[in-house]
Each structure stands twice: as structure tokens, then as C-alpha cells.
Amino acid sequence: MSCGDHHDTDCSEVLAEVWLFLDNECDERRRALLAQHLDECSPCLSQYGLDEKLKKLLATKCGGEHAPDGLKARLREKLRGAVLDQATLSVESVTVESDGSTTTVEVRSSTTRVERY
Structure with missing residues (x-):
């Protein structure tokens, strides 16, 4: 606009x-x-x-509604799985860190391009 x-x-x-x-x-x-x-x-x-x-x-x-803990846990698991599914065979390491409120997933790879059809 x-x-x-x-x-x-x-x-x-x-x-x-x-x-x-x-x-x-x-x-x-x-x-x-x-x-x-x-x-x-x-x-x-x-x-x-x-x-x-x-x-x-x-x-x-x-404003006051929060997602149930079970739903949050299932979403985190799905996201972890999606990240790992996209990793290729040349993955050097995968690190998952959680402090209770946030989860960080780090994937180190020499090749990160994956195409799905």
C-alpha cells in the first residue's frame, strides 16, 4: 500500500x-x-x-487462556521430529536444550539442503 x-x-x-x-x-x-x-x-x-x-x-x-501442558509437549515433540526429519545423512550433531519455557534445537551439518516431494 x-x-x-x-x-x-x-x-x-x-x-x-x-x-x-x-x-x-x-x-x-x-x-x-x-x-x-x-x-x-x-x-x-x-x-x-x-x-x-x-x-x-x-x-x-x-488474554487469559493458555494451551494445556500436554498440547505444548506434543507440539514440541512434533517440531523436534520435523527438524530431525529435515536433517540429512551428513549431520554432525543435534543438540536439544530446554529450560522449561523454551526449547532450542540446534542441528550442525555440513549439508543442510533437503528437498521433499
Whole structure:
């Protein structure tokens, strides 16, 4: 999307990152650029307003629910399996680390390209 006016930051870039802006997940420099664009561009500001309202609605309606531990465990197992399935015969090592809230899977390989049909 483009409003037709020239901006330092393109409209499509701003709209692609508006959720990062809403969630305060971008650095201060990027946040300032996005804020400046929103101040100058009414079409993007309108879209930002819609996204902000949608985010608040989602937080209100879905904010307190968490996935059951069993579902989380099954998803982690499926993800581990998918990572291992994509590894080739030249895998040097596979490391799985979990701290209870996050799991990291690292696959070291000299060849990582696998194509499935």
C-alpha cells in the first residue's frame, strides 16, 4: 500500500511492522521512524488505529487462556521430529536444550539442503 506521498519510510514497510510497533518489540530508532510516518500519513494512521483496536479486542477476549501442558509437549515433540526429519545423512550433531519455557534445537551439518516431494 502507498498513500502516494513521499515518506522516509515506505507505507508498506510501516504497515508490515505495525504489530511490532504496537507490541513495543522494535528498537527505539525504528519506533521513532514508524511513529514519524504515522504522524505524517493519515491512511497508515487509520490502519494503525484499526490494528490497535483489533489487538485490544483480542487481548480482552483471548488474554487469559493458555494451551494445556500436554498440547505444548506434543507440539514440541512434533517440531523436534520435523527438524530431525529435515536433517540429512551428513549431520554432525543435534543438540536439544530446554529450560522449561523454551526449547532450542540446534542441528550442525555440513549439508543442510533437503528437498521433499
